[in-house]
Amino acid sequence: xxxxxxxxxxxxxSWEMQKAKGEEGEQWDGIRNYLARNNMREMKIGDRxxxxxxxxxxxxVGIVEVCAESHPDTTTDDERxxxxxxxxxxxxxxxxxxxxxxxNEKLSKxxxxxxxxxxxxxxxxxxxxEVCRMGGLDGxxxxxx
DNA sequence: GCCAACGTTGGC
DNA sequence: GCCAACGTTGGC
Numbered sequence: 001x002x003x004x005x006x007x008x009x010x011x012x013x014s015w016e017m018q019k020a021k022g023e024e025g026e027q028w029d030g031i032r033n034y035l036a037r038n039n040m041r042e043m044k045i046g047d048r049x050x051x052x053x054x055x056x057x058x059x060x061v062g063i064v065e066v067c068a069e070s071h072p073d074t075t076t077d078d079e080r081x082x083x084x085x086x087x088x089x090x091x092x093x094x095x096x097x098x099x100x101x102x103x104n105e106k107l108s109k110x111x112x113x114x115x116x117x118x119x120x121x122x123x124x125x126x127x128x129x130e131v132c133r134m135g136g137l138d139g140x141x142x143x144x145x
Numbered sequence: 146g147c148c149a150a151c152g153t154t155g156g157c
Numbered sequence: 158g159c160c161a162a163c164g165t166t167g168g169c
Contacts, residue, residue: 007166007167009166009167032153033152033153034152034153035152054166054167054168055166055167055168058167058168098168115151116150116151116166116167116168117150117151117152117165117166117167119166146169147168147169148167148168148169149166149167149168149169150165150166150167150168151164151165151166152163152164152165152166153162153163153164153165154161154162154163154164155160155161155162155163156159156160156161156162157158157159157160
C-alpha cells in the first residue's frame with residue numbers, strides 16, 4: 001500500500017464536504033499539474049492519504065482512501081487530465097499543523113515541506129506513521145492511540 | 146493582500 | 158529546445 005497527501009482549500013472543497021460524501025467518495029478533480037496527475041495515476045484502490053487544508057487551517061484534518069483508480073477528469077474535455085476518487089475514512093483526532101510538521105526533524109524531507117506547492121504528494125511509510133502518531137492515530141490500524 | 150516559488154506557455 | 162514572461166499557489 002502506498003500513502004499520499006491531498007491538499008484542498010477548505011472554502012472550495014473541505015473535509016466536512018468530503019465526509020458528507022461518505023462511502024461513495026468523490027472524484028479529486030481540478031488537478032492541472034502533471035506531477036500531481038502522475039501521482040494520481042500511480043494510486044491503487046485501498047491506498048491511503050492525508051486530507052490537508054491549505055490556505056485556511058494549514059493542517060492535516062483527516063484520513064482518506066482511494067476508492068477508484070485514475071480515470072478522465074469529468075470537469076474538463078482536455079484528455080490530459082485524469083483523477084482518482086477518494087472517500088473519507090476517519091478524522092485526525094488532533095489535526096496536525098504545518099507548523100508541527102516543519103518543527104519535526106523526522107519530517108524534514110516530507111513533500112509538504114520541500115514541495116510546498118504540489119497539490120497531490122507522495123508520503124513515505126515512515127512519514128505516514130509519524131504524522132498519524134502526532135495526530136493521535138495508529139498509522140497501521142487507524143485506531144486512536 | 147503581498148510576494149516568493151515554481152509550473153506553464155509561447156516566441157524565437 | 159531554450160528561456161523570458163506570465164499565471165497560480167499558498168504561507169505569511
